Amino acid sequence: DAGVIQSPRHEVTEMGQEVTLRCKPISGHNSLFWYRQTMMRGLELLIYFNNNVPIDDSGMPEDRFSAKMPNASFSTLKIQPSEPRDSAVYFCASNKKGAVNQPQHFGDGTRLSIL
């Protein structure tokens, strides 16, 4: 079975540019999570979707960040405009909500560098 698929794996861009990260969750999973990993803060939840609906976006750092899930098999995380402090590894994860104690399964992440 395919796992969570993220693209691109690496992104290097200049400050002020728009960045779009993509995620395809595991088929049949109805919950999707975006995380950011930094040295200072570790892994932190940015936003959580259930059945394509954003449930909790309290972790989104600023209005420059936005996320969408137009259907059950695709989600995007967009940063516009990007800043050097956004440099981090961004992970997408999915699981099946409703089943008891289901672990989240992670993609391999997008390493983002903003120059």
Place this chain on the structure above:
Amino acid sequence: DQQVKQNSPSLSVQEGRISILNCDYTNSMFDYFLWYKKYPAEGPTFLISISSIKDKNEDGRFTVFLNKSAKHLSLHIVPSQPGDSAVYFCAANSGYALNFGKGTSLLVTP
């Protein structure tokens, strides 16, 4: 504030010996705990979990112990193998959200 803490950033163990990774948490509402393993340039991979109604869960070489009164859990790896060298993250769940520790880097030497 960090609700899940892994106070040892790194640990080195000889092959064949036991590796013990520790984790402390502050929120008594957490009801499900997980350990993830992460290799460089890959995402975290689920390793083992434990519900708050249990105090031990075993899966092959991996055992997780939960001490609710102390708000402490540990991961035991016996015997340790060089392929176990990775960063291990402890996570605690309440509802949908996972709260992660900052990880412990385990090095298993031959």
